[in-house]
Amino acid sequence: MRKDELKALLNDIANGKISVDDAILSMKKAPFEDLGFAKPDSHRELRQGTAEVIYGEGKTAEQIESISNSLINNGQQTVLITRLSREKADKLNDALSLHYYDLARIGIIGHIPKPDTDTNIVVASAGTSDLPVAEEAAVMAEALGNKVTRIYDVGVSGLHRLLSYSNEIMTAKVIIAVAGMEGALPSVIGGLADCPIIAVPTSVGYGASFGGITALLAMLNSCASGVSVVNIDNGFGAGYLASMINKIGAKN
Amino acid sequence: MRKDELKALLNDIANGKISVDDAILSMKKAPFEDLGFAKPDSHRELRQGTAEVIYGEGKTAEQIESISNSLINNGQQTVLITRLSREKADKLNDALSLHYYDLARIGIIGHIPKPDTDTNIVVASAGTSDLPVAEEAAVMAEALGNKVTRIYDVGVSGLHRLLSYSNEIMTAKVIIAVAGMEGALPSVIGGLADCPIIAVPTSVGYGASFGGITALLAMLNSCASGVSVVNIDNGFGAGYLASMINKIGAKN
Amino acid sequence: MRKDELKALLNDIANGKISVDDAILSMKKAPFEDLGFAKPDSHRELRQGTAEVIYGEGKTAEQIESISNSLINNGQQTVLITRLSREKADKLNDALSLHYYDLARIGIIGHIPKPDTDTNIVVASAGTSDLPVAEEAAVMAEALGNKVTRIYDVGVSGLHRLLSYSNEIMTAKVIIAVAGMEGALPSVIGGLADCPIIAVPTSVGYGASFGGITALLAMLNSCASGVSVVNIDNGFGAGYLASMINKIGAKN
Amino acid sequence: MRKDELKALLNDIANGKISVDDAILSMKKAPFEDLGFAKPDSHRELRQGTAEVIYGEGKTAEQIESISNSLINNGQQTVLITRLSREKADKLNDALSLHYYDLARIGIIGHIPKPDTDTNIVVASAGTSDLPVAEEAAVMAEALGNKVTRIYDVGVSGLHRLLSYSNEIMTAKVIIAVAGMEGALPSVIGGLADCPIIAVPTSVGYGASFGGITALLAMLNSCASGVSVVNIDNGFGAGYLASMINKIGAKN
Amino acid sequence: MRKDELKALLNDIANGKISVDDAILSMKKAPFEDLGFAKPDSHRELRQGTAEVIYGEGKTAEQIESISNSLINNGQQTVLITRLSREKADKLNDALSLHYYDLARIGIIGHIPKPDTDTNIVVASAGTSDLPVAEEAAVMAEALGNKVTRIYDVGVSGLHRLLSYSNEIMTAKVIIAVAGMEGALPSVIGGLADCPIIAVPTSVGYGASFGGITALLAMLNSCASGVSVVNIDNGFGAGYLASMINKIGAKN
Amino acid sequence: MRKDELKALLNDIANGKISVDDAILSMKKAPFEDLGFAKPDSHRELRQGTAEVIYGEGKTAEQIESISNSLINNGQQTVLITRLSREKADKLNDALSLHYYDLARIGIIGHIPKPDTDTNIVVASAGTSDLPVAEEAAVMAEALGNKVTRIYDVGVSGLHRLLSYSNEIMTAKVIIAVAGMEGALPSVIGGLADCPIIAVPTSVGYGASFGGITALLAMLNSCASGVSVVNIDNGFGAGYLASMINKIGAKN
Amino acid sequence: MRKDELKALLNDIANGKISVDDAILSMKKAPFEDLGFAKPDSHRELRQGTAEVIYGEGKTAEQIESISNSLINNGQQTVLITRLSREKADKLNDALSLHYYDLARIGIIGHIPKPDTDTNIVVASAGTSDLPVAEEAAVMAEALGNKVTRIYDVGVSGLHRLLSYSNEIMTAKVIIAVAGMEGALPSVIGGLADCPIIAVPTSVGYGASFGGITALLAMLNSCASGVSVVNIDNGFGAGYLASMINKIGAKN
Amino acid sequence: MRKDELKALLNDIANGKISVDDAILSMKKAPFEDLGFAKPDSHRELRQGTAEVIYGEGKTAEQIESISNSLINNGQQTVLITRLSREKADKLNDALSLHYYDLARIGIIGHIPKPDTDTNIVVASAGTSDLPVAEEAAVMAEALGNKVTRIYDVGVSGLHRLLSYSNEIMTAKVIIAVAGMEGALPSVIGGLADCPIIAVPTSVGYGASFGGITALLAMLNSCASGVSVVNIDNGFGAGYLASMINKIGAKN
Helix, strand or coil: HHHHHHHHHHHHHHHCCCCHHHHHHHHHHCCCCCCCCCCCCCCHHHHHHHCCCEEEECCCCCHHHHHHHHHHCCCCCCEECCCCCCHHHHHHHHHEEEECCCCCEEEEECCCCCCCCEEEEEEEEECHHHHHHHHHHHHHHHHHHHHHHEECCCCCHHHHHHHHHHHHHHHHHEEEECCCCCCCCHHHHHHCCCEEEEECCCCCCCCHHHHHHHHHHHHHHHCCEEEECCCCCCCHHHHHHHHHHHHHHCCC | CCCCHHHHHHHHCCCCCCHHHHHHHHCCEEEEEEEECCCCCCCCCHHHHCEEEEEECCCHHHHHHHHHHHHHHHHCCCCCEEEEEHHHHHHHHHHHHEEEEECCEEEEEECCCCCCCCCCCEEEEHHHHHHHCCCHHHHHHHHCEEEEEEEECHHHHHHHHHHCCCHHHHCCCEEEEEEEECHHHHHHHHHHCCCCCCEEEEECCCCCHHHHHHHHHHHHHHCCCCCCEECCCHHHHHHHHHHHHHHHHHHH | CHHHHHHHHHHHHCCCCCCCHHHHHHCCCCCCCCCCCCCCCCHHHHHHCCCCEEECCCHHHHHHHHHHHHHHHHHCCCCEEEECHHHHHHHHHCCCCCCCCEECCCEEEECCCCCCCCCCEEECCCCCCHHHHHHHHHHHHCCCCCCCEEEEECHHHHHHHHHHHHHHHHCCEEEEECCCCCCHHHHHHHHCCCCCCCECCCCCCCCHHHHHHHHHHHHHHHCCCCEECCCCCCCEEEHHHHHHHHHHHHCC | CCCHHHHHHHHHHCCCCCCHHHHHHHCCCCCCCCCCCCCCCCCCCHHHHCCCEEECCCHHHHHHHHHHHHHCCCCCCCCEECCCHHHHHHHHHHCCCCEECCCCCCCECCCCCCCCCCCCCEEEECCCCHHHHHHHHHHHHHHHCCEEEEEEECCCHHHHHHCCCHHHHCCCCCCCCCCCCCCCCCHHHHHHHHCEEEEEEECCHHHHHHHHHHHHHHHHHCCCCCCEECCCHHHHHHHHHHHHHHHHHCCC | CCCHHHHHHHHHHHCCCCHHHHHHHHHHHCCEEECCCCECCCCHHHHHHCCCCEECCCCCCCHHHHHHHHHHHCCCCCCCEECCCCHHHHHHHEEEEEEEEEHHHHHHHCCCCCCCCCEEEEEEECCCCHHHHHHHHHHHHHCCCCCCEECCCCCCCHHHHHHCHHHHHHHCCCEEEEEECCCCCCHHHHHCCCCCCEEEEEECCCHHHHHHHHHHHHHCCCCCCCCCEECCCCEEEEEEEEHHHHHHHCCC | CCCCHHHHHHHHHHCCCCHHHHHHHHHHHHECCCCCCCEECCHHHHHHHHCCCEECCCHHHHHHHHHHHHHHCCCCCCCCECCCCCCHHHHHHHHHCEEEECCCCCCECCCCCCCCCEEEEEEECCHHHHHHHHHHHHHHHHHHEEEEECCCCCHHHHHHHCCCHHHHHHHHCEEEEECCCCCHHHHHHHHHCCCCEEEEECCCCCCCCCCCCHHHHHHHHHCCEEECCCCCCCCCHHHHHHHHHHHHHHHC | CCHHHHHHHHHHHCCCCCCCHHHHHHHHCCCCCCCCCCCCCCCCHHHHHCCEEECCCCCCCCHHHHHHHHHHHHCCCCCCCCCCCCHHHHHHHHHHHHECCCCCEEEECCCCCCCCCCEEEEEEEEEEHHHHHHHHEEEEEEEHCCCEECCCCCCCHHHHHHHCCHHHHHHHHHHEEEEECCCCCCCHHHCCCCCEEEEEEECCCCCHHHHHHHHHHHCCCCCCCEEEEECCCCCHHHHHHHHHHHHHHHHH | CCCHHHHHHHHHHHHCCHHHHHHHHHHHHHCCCCCCCCCCCCHHHHHHHCCCECCCCCCHHHHHHHHHHHHHHHHCCCCEEEECCHHHHHHHHEEECEECCCCCCEEEEEECCCCCCEEEEEEECCCCHHHHHHHHHHHHHHCCCCHHHHHHHCCCCHHHHHCCCCCHHHHHHEEEEECCCCHHHHHHHHHHHHCCEEECCCCCCHHHHHHHHHHHHHHCCCCCEEECCCCCCHHHHHHHHHHHHHHHHHHC
């Protein structure tokens, strides 16, 4: 509960507009709808400045539909569903008008806003197998109203590919660097760029890649400054954070 | 090497101002001075927008002095030395005018710039033992020209302490959340704030805290959006990245 | 073997009611029935104050039926089967009258006792995906004769949801806090409550959640006092222990 | 902040006893004293039902003295300092009248209350090297007003030692089982006892004991019911939780 | 190559019975048949005192048949195949007369020898789910000509079950103790018995049992003397080693 | 970009053959074709002295066909596809003339060159289950124009098998030693041979083999000199590196 | 308590020689002396067939002296103290006549028995740095009355050293194989010998030897049969177990 | 024992020059001198083509002197001692004429041979703190008769430093790439070079660098071909292997 809401509530009490017991009740009346198995949060757009996102994995199509309806009924204009399988997407599409991004495994209900900033989020990925995570980040950022430049298959063992994009890298406002295996991409980009780098380790690799642990550790130990890391395969988190940073310039 | 430098160089060739062999030579002439054991990078201020930072651990006072002198001679106005022990700081102070921050273990040669932005970086820490890391982040951010608000000893098991700073948290432009043990602070702050959170795990704790691994893992798995993570005890990295983000608004 | 049983046996020898060899034989005659592949323990209700619980995973429906029958024939009034799939439950239901709890994956043969205490066990869970483990704990506790209050989907990144249940948390006799990912819920609840907290990490999450290890470690390092931890996904153990604690007040 | 405090505050506003701005101010005036490096919590006795405990490791004697004085000045009658070295204890003793427990490494300022319950906490430990942790738990429990029965050096490889204490084990209200190495003690005790078992792994052992990880894992996987686990070497947490449970009977 | 074989070969050279080149050739002619994908070792019975054992996992029924035939053609009387699925066993049974042990997943071609010792190998297991590993050990030992006493479902949380077999434990010549989860069984048996204990961790359990790692570590840290450990689920290795030890008495 | 290419380009500028802007454009025109999801590198043969290799896992047959065609159209004479399933191979075979190696799971488009060196690469493997990895290495090396000697099923527990190949081992130019489980083969071979040993851990084993980690660690700790290690199951990498070393002699 | 002791006790009751209450008392009177901090077990020689061994690490010289005296006063003829530093040994030597083995870090009070078997325990070690652990095993075995043959510095990368001891290896009754680093020695010896191999990993090595974990894992995964493993650096346990096995032949 | 030695020995028997028993004796007479605690191998120069190297860590100056003398007396011309502290070096210098390399911590007795090849070993390192390991590799390679080019402080976050050495990298015969932290250097160099890369992870870093594990894992997962890895901080092994490879060209 934000300070201004609290202040308004207290003023109402002082003015006799509301009784003490009702005030307590009001404070406990959470800004969410209780579906039993979930409590979708219709105030988050205000509180955190963005649309609600549903994590689709482990939820049935029916549960996702129910949560989506609750959000839309509370006035949400755009609902994003991540980690959504093609099968669930097809089921949902019957009830809700849903646009599905195959590679990113994201479903979007409602309109994708036009970019409201001129600046660019660069999404760079090391190998072909990193694409799903990179796309999750890219689509997420676009759905939140950002321009995105994709630079794919630019792993560090072929430097000339990466360097041919120096321009894009050096003019980005924030960069998402996606890599599995040895996870060196954010370090190399971090040496070229002058903006925050969000490193996303992927579970791509075999043997001692340990499902992304190696890439995660390498990124945490990056010798480049300005690099921070999100969870393995967490394209959503990277896209969300990149949008947050990209819009700072736009707000002022 | 930046594109404009390359273009200038190529123009010089085209204009006959420089021979091909000299151009190659020039391209190979790196913008650093070779001290044998280190290659301090005097162009980094241009390339990455900040002063050079020396990682003090594992270097002798003599090596640090030598690198510092090289940088200053190349025009660097502020040199920061992190992970600097009191002993080495005292030795350095004889040769160079150095200001030493005990808790943060940072030494600064030259002036600390006035904050060039109105916005705030909040540095929050969970426990008393996390202070050295929190201070490393805070001093680093100040040395790079930022205003910093410190909120210390606000661990999640005493929510009222944290909530009494709701105002500071909700108006910050970027927040550094420092915690050891169970590392829950960034998640709770992430639910309150509407800005990027840089999570810094510390090696504080014992037993199954595993020198910060538990806090690191907890932060990577934060259920809050907008949270990214740096290495264990990496106050420097957090302060540097926070400064990058805080200045985005100021540049535009 | 309990001291009073031993004393009775020894008295019988002293009184000549039983020969020495028979006494030894009697002492070796364990209070269990040997089914070959298992030795169901019909005395446990006396020895440990509760009904026998069968761990269903890795046992065939036939084995479970055989063990259940052995227990019932020895006078057991309630038999609980945990980690029981819907398929096995259906098979068992033909032979035994079994009530099946889908989400909790628990089957119960016999009656569920009425709560024999006025006090409350609170079961709180962080996310929708934690429900199966939370329900295993809740149903278990109910089956052992306790009143249970469920507080679900109250993860720490949305504090207002959790705080709206302050009343329930502050009046609980014992709390089970279930969470995956960063596992911060028990720490935050532990700061609000004045009773034992049983923390249950779940295998919910991906990447660096490592199947619940992160939540487990975070809970073990909780900065709140009064928190102890059970195995990952061990809803059964938490419900059992909570019942033990909840009944202390009732016994006196 | 507890509900009744909130209600009283709101009533004061409704009655005009306090202005809205003052109420907000009052709500933000945290019930702690800010020492800069720490915020000792003088209200915790009310909120969590016990005296404040200072974690001594990593704090200087001066810091501990300062915190202690703050607490005493706010009316705290007993202050406990854990992980306190003999050296710091001696320094503190000059300024504060402190009783020091060598083996437990606990210092106590003020009086230790008489036990206010008839029931017993049993502290059992596997080997001689586990004594410091066992004593930390035992002294902690005594300092919180409990009767404690110590059963030391009863490791599972010499069952007759443990079984000779069957009486104490079977009549305990709560048991703390302390063990390093293979950590089997809580499992064996758990099969004998009918009360909650708090398992404390210790860092005792070498090689593949991994500083207590093996004991920790073994305890988390205990085949006995009613067992929960605290962090490695966390005698304090076990003593605190055992006291909480032991007093349930006494309160009703 | 054994010393006496070498000596005989050298004598043949000295006596002119064989040329130097032929001797070298002979030394290089390994006592195995090369099937291309495998080199079954028909001399192992001599060299290591037992029949050849084929590890069935990862081999096709055809490969197993081919290796078996090679061994039988070289005079092997008994061939054991471990980790053999029912499906492969059925396929093999068409070509070779094979006796299949379901629970142990062992197939045996040829006769099982009568026990050639009077002494006993005890195979004890903690839970029902540990049976397949325990049976692999037991059948293996029987196939090598030993008497085996099975003591199953005697986990440490129900001591009376285990203690009712004190006689068998105290008179065994060697004991195989099989357990998953907290792996405490060998430690408790080790305190009762006066003979070598071979501890076999199993992958039974969930969560922090980590597929048997917890049991493995606990066994390696056993506080009982005379305990050594084999790999997780390695019933074969335990049965083989137990047979070796059991026959020491018989040989002398 | 290689130095001579850079020099040529700069000369062209100096000679006025190319404008500065075109030069920049040319430098950025990477020597790869952009397929959107991948950037096959047609210059690698020049830059790294070998044919392009496609990692088949995680790519669809269609993607592999597309990349292969791109490479062939750019003049590549031999294309190798590793980790290729039989199913994909069959699909590819319709469109491209592909030779498939079942055990090695390698598909080859185009001709396999004749060995261009007289020297030998020895590929040794410990067990039958290690064959797929060993064959991946062997076929890879052959495809790159090397003579390969296979020594399979020569694990260290049967030394006579290994020693019978002393001749091959001692005359090899480079040896690939493939082993799972305890990974001792490279150490033993390393004591016999006088050439570089490339150790390849395999994921063969169970329990504490941890999918090849044990073999990997053992090989990294080899007490023999001249041993280096590649990733678990990385037969491709070993074959590639062995070819590099084997051809050194041939080039001079 | 052994069955015959129990039977005797029960007979006494039946014969009226002892009252029931006294019998219970007698059963609870454990065969150990309670020193407060330890309970030395004077009956172990009977129960487990050997002298008491004191683990010296973490005990003061005073504690060791006190335990030793308690044991000697109860009739123990030989007391062994392992992990005993030279300093403590010197202190103890003033009070007790102690023979100290420097390398093995073992102190022995009383006489070392003559070997009571003709058979041999071979102790083999891989490198010079493994000697302390190997000597702990060897001295331990000698102190328990065994003949020991030492084969040191026979690591697998120099096979000829090891093979020159083929005779000793092939005629041993039990072998202790001690190795750090890659831990391959037991596997190679296991292929040569026809007797139980006790593998002892040592913490010798650096980097990825992880303080003995690599050697431990390699030994657990040994491809040789007849190999079992004890804890890292556990020379004592290996010597004790080897003695147990070596005396089997001698007892019959 | 090499084949030609075996053949000669067998010929001697055939010719009656040596009796069978003497031959066996001769075969068992290992080509090493037994110092009790070590068996220095004076034939290794023949067998493995290099001088003997003593691993200095964990050996006393006296032991090193004794081994060195044994080797020299057997005709060894150059003895290298790695991991030698300055203190031990000073002690040794009194008895033996030893040249000590401070940074590399290597001592050399005897002459360092002139390079016997024209080709170059490049030793590249990422940071200043990696120098000791890099120097161990470089001095080792020089001591074995190679020309070495050092490229230090060329971490991937400052690409221009590394690229300025493209010439050296592209003309090297073999490259040693030394790095701690994220360990990306070998991957980037591997993309530039056309020769074997030996990757050496160092223990440089903090937090999640885990003493070099992160760098080790990253190197094992390198996306560049031609890269293999040695143990953490194993400069010796890298130098030795690089020399082996560098001399291949020289031999032919």
